[in-house]
Amino acid sequence: MPSLLPILVLSVAPLLMGVLLAFxxxxxxxxxxxxxxxxxxxxxxxxxxxxxxxxxxxxTWAVSVTLLQLVAALGLAQLLNSGLRLQALTRVxxxxxxxxxxxxxxxxxxxxxxxxxxxxxxxLGSLGLPDDINWLADFSTALPAVIVVGVWVGMPxxxxxxxxxxxxxxxxxxxxxxxxxxxxxxxxTAVTLPSLRxxxxxxxxxxxIWNFNSFSLVYVLxxxxxxxxxxxxxxxTYLEAFKNRNIGYAAAMGVVLVVVVVALLAVYLRSxxxxxxxxxxxxxxxx
Amino acid sequence: MRVFAQQLxxxxxxxxxxxxxLFLGFPLLWLVSASVKSSAELNSLVVNLLPQEWHWANYSExxxxxxxVSSAGNSAMVALASTALVILIALPASYVLARLKGxxxxxxxxxxxVSQVFxxxxxxxxxxxxxxxxxxTDSLVGLTLVHTTYTMPFALWMLQGYVAAIPVDLxxxxxxxxxxxxxxxxxxxxxxxAPGVVATAMFSFVSSWNEFFFAxxxxxxxxxxxxxxxLSTFIGGEGKVALGPLAAGSVLAAIPSIVFFSIMxxxxxxxLMAGAVKG
Numbered sequence: 326m327p328s329l330l331p332i333l334v335l336s337v338a339p340l341l342m343g344v345l346l347a348f349x350x351x352x353x354x355x356x357x358x359x360x361x362x363x364x365x366x367x368x369x370x371x372x373x374x375x376x377x378x379x380x381x382x383x384x385t386w387a388v389s390v391t392l393l394q395l396v397a398a399l400g401l402a403q404l405l406n407s408g409l410r411l412q413a414l415t416r417v418x419x420x421x422x423x424x425x426x427x428x429x430x431x432x433x434x435x436x437x438x439x440x441x442x443x444x445x446x447x448x449l450g451s452l453g454l455p456d457d458i459n460w461l462a463d464f465s466t467a468l469p470a471v472i473v474v475g476v477w478v479g480m481p482x483x484x485x486x487x488x489x490x491x492x493x494x495x496x497x498x499x500x501x502x503x504x505x506x507x508x509x510x511x512x513x514t515a516v517t518l519p520s521l522r523x524x525x526x527x528x529x530x531x532x533x534i535w536n537f538n539s540f541s542l543v544y545v546l547x548x549x550x551x552x553x554x555x556x557x558x559x560x561x562t563y564l565e566a567f568k569n570r571n572i573g574y575a576a577a578m579g580v581v582l583v584v585v586v587v588a589l590l591a592v593y594l595r596s597x598x599x600x601x602x603x604x605x606x607x608x609x610x611x612x
Numbered sequence: 613m614r615v616f617a618q619q620l621x622x623x624x625x626x627x628x629x630x631x632x633x634l635f636l637g638f639p640l641l642w643l644v645s646a647s648v649k650s651s652a653e654l655n656s657l658v659v660n661l662l663p664q665e666w667h668w669a670n671y672s673e674x675x676x677x678x679x680x681v682s683s684a685g686n687s688a689m690v691a692l693a694s695t696a697l698v699i700l701i702a703l704p705a706s707y708v709l710a711r712l713k714g715x716x717x718x719x720x721x722x723x724x725x726v727s728q729v730f731x732x733x734x735x736x737x738x739x740x741x742x743x744x745x746x747x748x749t750d751s752l753v754g755l756t757l758v759h760t761t762y763t764m765p766f767a768l769w770m771l772q773g774y775v776a777a778i779p780v781d782l783x784x785x786x787x788x789x790x791x792x793x794x795x796x797x798x799x800x801x802x803x804x805x806a807p808g809v810v811a812t813a814m815f816s817f818v819s820s821w822n823e824f825f826f827a828x829x830x831x832x833x834x835x836x837x838x839x840x841x842x843l844s845t846f847i848g849g850e851g852k853v854a855l856g857p858l859a860a861g862s863v864l865a866a867i868p869s870i871v872f873f874s875i876m877x878x879x880x881x882x883x884l885m886a887g888a889v890k891g
Contacts, residue, residue: 328704329720335701336764337723340730342738351741397632404629409622411629417874418636421866424873426822428840429862432847433643436855444642447659477639509621531728538731541824545844559825562733567829572737579734586729 346576353570366577376578378553379561380585385468386557387537390475394532395525397476398483403517405484406491423481431545434474435461461547467554471543475536483528490524491517526597530590537586558582647671647859654855670856671864679834680861683842690752690838691820694759698767698816699809701760706771707801711780721772727765732825735762740829750832758830759820766819767812774808775801818869839865 347366351359370376401419405412422430437445438460450456460470494517502512518525540559543549549556549564558578566575641661646654650667653660674680709720739758740749748754778801786796824840831837837845843865846858 328708329716331701332705332720332764332768335761336727339738339742339761340727340734342741343730343734346737346741400628401632404625404632407625409625409629411633415629415633415636418633418640420873421640421870422636424818424869425866426824426840426869428822428824428844429643429866432843432858432862433639435847436646436859437639437642442655442659444638444659444661477635481636534729538729540732541840544828545824545847559731559733562731563825563829566733566737572741575733576737579731579737582731583729583734590729 343576344580346573347580348577349573351573351576353567353572359573362573366574367581369574370577370581375553376561379556379558380582382468382554382556383537383558383582386472386475386543386555387533389472390479390536391529391532393472393476394479394483395529398480398487401480401484402487402491403513405488419481419484421481422478423485425478427478427539427541428545430474430478431542434477435546438470462551464551464554467547467551471546471555474542474546475539478542479532479536483532486524486528487521490521494520522597522600526594530594533590534586537582643859644863646855647863649856651854651856667856670860673854674857674861674864677857677861679837679842680839682835683837683839684865686752686836687821687839690756690759691817693756694763694820695813695816697756697760698763699813702764702767702771702812703805703809706768707775709768710772710775720768724765724769732762736826736829743830749830750836751830752836755827755830755838758826759816759823762823762826763816763819767816770812770815771805771808774805774811777808778804814872814875818872821868 348361348363349359350362350365401415405415405419425433437443440446440457440459440462443460445460446456446458449458458466460466498516498520499512502516507515538559539557540563543555543557544560544563547555549560562575562578562582565578566572645661645663647670648666648668649663649670650665653664653667709717712720736758739761743749743751743754743757748757782800782804783796786800787793791799822840823838824844827838827841828844831841834842843858843861846854846861
């Protein structure tokens with residue numbers, strides 16, 4: 326039991342302190358002197374349009390990246406599971422983005438998106454398309470551009486996870502479905518997807534949390550710009566705490582974000598579990 | 613018709629695979645290519661994947677650049693120290709956690725999962741205040757403590773999974789043979805746990821090596837910067853960036869984690885999902 330003590334001191338206590346800070350008027354000044362102010366920070370937050378703008382951008386970012394990751398990874402995992410050549414190369418490629426430091430990833434994509442000397446604009450130019458887009462600085466392209474980078478970073482891990490799941494599905498299931506006359510698409514929806522379901526549920530939940538809480542990638546890519554178009558909640562809270570020096574207020578934002586994410590996950594996991602139960606019942610009824 | 617469609621499947625699959633390889637691989641290739649281009653070529657409007665002349669000097673320039681090597685040293689120190697702390701604390705705790713039953717175990721595992729949802733801002737604010745009162749904000753010691761706190765839950769999660777995989781019967785058999793508790797731990801549990809400890813240690817080393825946010829908040833003086841911070845300062849200023857050395861430095865910075873992940877790929881995924889399904 327005493328071996329659990331350091332965990333309490335190092336991990337549990339700080340996080341609880343963080344939550345408590347949300348109910349104070351703490352500021353980042355030399356002589357910290359702060360008091361409990363109840364839910365003042367939260368009522369102030371409710372009326373802050375900047376915070377909710379950032380929140381909306383964060384949701385757009387996290388939902389788009391998580392969904393695109395899932396779709397792209399599902400496709401790649403299927404390809405890797407169907408006995409093509411070039412498997413080894415693709416597996417290595419599917420690993421590296423996951424392993425790279427976020428700062429390096431951001432530096433790399435800044436080069437790709439570079440308006441003058443970047444390969445993306447050069448490629449578009451060679452096709453006769455407009456070749457002067459400033460991807461990361463244009464109001465309309467900045468968010469989609471960082472979302473693509475988010476997918477690039479997160480897709481590999483999802484792919485590896487889904488591939489492990491695909492390999493667990495017994496071949497007999499596919500064969501039986503094929504004998505019953507099911508085409509490739511039908512086999513995918515009737516055999517592959519249901520079998521992958523628990524894995525898809527857990528990896529999308531994790532991806533959503535990680536994406537919603539991500540900071541470094543977008544901070545180095547755009548610093549939240551242009552004009553706040555990529556101001557993810559983590560960037561917003563960082564600026565509030567360490568530039569505007571309102572620690573208590575920033576902690577309150579953090580608490581709101583935790584509550585919302587937990588609530589969304591609860592709804593999602595619940596619906597998944599209910600569907601599972603329904604599926605089992607259906608199966609039980611048939612046999 | 614059906615046969616015709618089936619003949620089309622393979623080529624279509626290869627086209628799709630090529631698309632994926634391009635999307636995943638091209639940015640990497642571009643970074644490596646930029647790391648061997650001269651700055652004249654990098655700033656010119658002629659964009660080629662292969663450099664006109666191979667400019668290996670970028671690598672020596674990156675290494676000679678003020679700060680890059682010393683911040684890599686800082687990164688390595690923080691990563692090694694926090695890894696040692698994490699293992700030292702998480703090893704006994706994870707053993708207890710995995711072998712306990714009832715409410716404490718549920719609370720412990722529940723805590724690990726909840727802490728994953730906490731945004732970094734809620735982690736850093738209290739730690740920042742604590743470190744400031746003891747004067748450790750702009751210090752590598754302070755950063756080590758923060759990395760330790762941050763990596764701990766996931767390290768616990770990994771390690772308790774490895775402990776749980778060791779059958780209790782083995783320990784009981786050891787005890788029956790007259791071994792006392794310590795002997796059983798040393799002779800039976802630790803050897804079986806060694807691969808899990810190595811994996812967890814590598815995981816925590818790489819998390820710390822790659823970490824950016826906490827270092828950004830805590831470190832003020834350039835001589836304390838870790839590698840990710842130093843790299844990010846290179847692209848800060850408008851335009852005046854030596855892209856070639858920056859790309860070379862980035863390639864070098866990515867090597868430790870790429871090595872780690874190539875060793876760990878299968879285990880990490882397996883462990884993650886085994887936990888998720890059980891939990």
